[in-house]
Amino acid sequence: MKWQVLKPTKANYYLPVEGNLGLVILAKSGKSEIIIDLDKEGKHALILGLVDSDQQDNLELIVTTIHNAPNTHAETMIYGLVRDRAQVQIKGLIQIKKQAQRVTDFLTERILLLSDQSRAIAEPELEIEADEVRASHAATVASIDKNERFYLMSRGVTGVQAEQLIVSGFINQVINRIDDVKIRQQVCLMLKK
Amino acid sequence: MPAFNTGKGLSESVVRTISRKKQEPEWLLAYRLKGLEIFLAKELPQWGADLKAINFDELTYYVDPAAKKSRQWADVPQEIKNTFDKIGIPEAEKKFLAGVESQYDSEMVYGSLKNDWADQGVIFCSMDEAVKLYPEMVKKYMNTVIPIGDNKFSALNSAVWSGGSFVYVPKGVRLEQPLQAYFRINTSQFGQFERTLIIAEEGSVVHYSEGCSAPQYSASSLHAAVVEIFVKSRARVQYTTVQNWYKNIYNLVTKRAWVETRGEMIWTDANLGSKVTMKYPSFVLAGEGARGETLSIAVANAGQHQDVGSKAIHLAPNTKSLIVSKSISLGGGRSSYRGLVQINKGAKGSYSKVICDALILDSRSRTDTYPKNRIWENDAKLEHEATVSKVGEEQLFYLMSRGLSEDQARAMVVNGFIEPVVKQLPMEFAVEMNRLIELQMEGSVG
Structure with missing residues (x-):
């Protein structure tokens, strides 16, 4: 799998999948649309998105996966942190065209609202024209689970530390999917900045 | 026997004729004219199903019923009885079915209301009767949860509506049996625009159900109903629809409920027929602890597009919503789920769960999922999931x-x-x- 790290700076990206693709999207603010085109038979794509918005950030991220060829497979995970007064809008669209039989695609969007002024819009969409498919999406939007926080605090950490642990655990679910160590370290460094 | 109608096309004079024919008060005519103005000004929606084929000039907007109103089962036209039989309501059950109101063209032709309910102050009549008998109530609630200008088709309904039901359940009255209404379209190219208003006072319980069946025609027809429901504190309303219009009908319906403190609204909705259905039963959870639930089934066969879903608007703390949608696409049909969950700032402790499952049975068919989840409150939780699959070998x-x-x-x-x-x-x-x-x-x- 060939890994690529993308920090979107422009409005549109079009990525045809030549070999098997691993894509990491790191976004903070602004509007961008990323189209992943699976038009060659037998290709796989793993798309990992990490969004971390704070202050007055306004982020709109659209990730569209198009299956134009049969026997193509994709999985998308987009995890978002929304702090301060930020607003995050994440749209993930899976399109499976008529000729694209025997296709699987799964999309997960999870958004954590970390302040009482933060807002989120989650739009996971499906457009399916083939029948030999397995496709699903799931989205959740919530704040930090009070029970998880309480459990950690009962083990002796402060509230702030507990929240940090939960947030890093949340992010790690995505980062651990990067099977290339160098890329994983690079992403971790970029996240710390 | 030819029934009176306003002819093809829509204009201010058609609207005035309908209002005059029904001997309506001035305020209602004003509502109608406002509706017409907004309908003409609004464009067709740019999203959802393709509506370009509707020729509004070819439709007839009002037809007086040929059959006379009757309250005896024996007086009910044989044709309507046949429809009941085809749908398969057992004779014995009919007696239990509390009040039966059926719509023939745009008026109610048949109605029977159980006496003991009438004694409890329950009102179940046609909207036209309600305008005459309870004008204050109609005036107070009509066009409030669905404003005239909500969308193009609610505006059209406001302009030319006719028929539909009016239900009022007084405080604390619990109706054990569902109230039933059967709708059918029976004049070719005749658009049906019924208007339903349900008011459930504090602590009351009511289940209203409607089923649709329509005979066969060649020309396209339009059905644009508006249903407004008011669920007061601790009341519970369930609204069930089994929609099986003939496959040349555009079914563009606006349904919305206003739910107050600890009230509960349940939409059970099955869409099998019609050429195009666009219907998103909604609830506005306005009082603390209010609950809303939508359970829907859509079947899209050859030539059909079912664009259906639900909207949950959370305005108050600790409100809960559940939307379960099951769709089946076959024979080249297309079914789309389109929904909205909005959790407003201040709706603390609110929870919404949306489940959309789609079954696609052949390679000619199509299925879509278009949910929108807007969360403005961080002390709230939203869960959404959707799956698409086929029948396993x-x-x-x-x-x-x-x-x-x-x-x-x-x-x-x-x-x-x-x-x-x-x-x-x-x-x-x-x-x-x-x-x-x-x-x-x-x-x-x-």
């Missing part, structure tokens, strides 16, 4: 090895798929649903 093989034909096996899997929603329907609807699904599945081997 192994499931079919197993059932066929037990002696079922492929059609039977497929129908059984499909009935199993929608079962979680079907079991929430009233008994007679559930039976009907299974029968209708089997009918749809006949010869659908993909």
Whole structure:
């Protein structure tokens, strides 16, 4: 799998999948649309998105996966942190065209609202024209689970530390999917900045 | 016998004629004219199903009923009785079905209301009667939860509505049996625009159900209903629809409920017929602890587009919503789920869960999911999930090895798929649903 790290700076990206693709999207603010085109038979794509918005950030991220060829497979995970007064809008669209039989695609969007002024819009969409498919999406939007926080605090950490642990655990679910160590370290460094 | 109608096309004079014919008060005419103005000003929606084929100039907007109003079963026209029979309501059950109101063209022709309910102050009549008998109530609630200008088709309905039901359930009255209404379109190219208003006072319980069936025509027809429901504190309203319009009908319906403190609104909605359906039953959870639930089934067969879903608007703390949608696409049909969950700032402790499952039975069909989830409150939780799949070969093989034909096996899997929603329907609807699904599945081997 060939890994690529993308920090979107422009409005549109079009990525045809030549070999098997691993894509990491790191976004903070602004509007961008990323189209992943699976038009060659037998290709796989793993798309990992990490969004971390704070202050007055306004982020709109659209990730569209198009299956134009049969026997193509994709999985998308987009995890978002929304702090301060930020607003995050994440749209993930899976399109499976008529000729694209025997296709699987799964999309997960999870958004954590970390302040009482933060807002989120989650739009996971499906457009399916083939029948030999397995496709699903799931989205959740919530704040930090009070029970998880309480459990950690009962083990002796402060509230702030507990929240940090939960947030890093949340992010790690995505980062651990990067099977290339160098890329994983690079992403971790970029996240710390 | 030719019934009076306003002829083809829509204009201010058509609207005035309808209002005059019904001897309506001035304020209602003003509502109608406002509706017409907004309808003409608004563009067709740019999203959803393709509506360009509707020719508004070819439609007839009002037809006076040919049949006279009757309250005796014996007086009900044979044609309507046949419809009841086809849908399969057992004779014995009819007696239990609390009040039966059916719509013939745009007016109610048949109604019977159980006396003991009438004694409790329950009102179940046609909207036209309600305007005459309870004008204050109609004026107070009409066009409030769905404003005239909400969308192009609610505006059209506001301009030319006719028929529909008015239900008022007083404080604390609990109706055990569902109120029923049957709708059918029976004049070619005749658009039906019924208007329903349900008011459930504090602590009351009511279940209203409507089923639709329409005879066959050649020309396209339009059905644009508006249903407004008010669920007061601790009241519970369930609204059940089994929609099986003939496949040339555009079914563009606006349904919305306003739910107050600890009230509960449940939409059970099955869409099998029509050419195009655009329907998103909604609830505004306005009072603390209010609950809303939508359970829907859509079946899109050849030439059909079912663009259906639900909207949950959370305005108050600790409000809960659940949306379960099951869709089946076959024979080249298209079904789309389109929904909205909005959790406003201040709706602390609110929770919403949306489940959309789609079954696609052949390679000519299509299925879409377009949910929008807007969360403005961080002390709230939203969960959304959707799956698309086909009937598994192994499931079919197993059932066929037990002696079922492929059609039977497929129908059984499909009935199993929608079962979680079907079991929430009233008994007679559930039976009907299974029968209708089997009918749809006949010869659908993909």
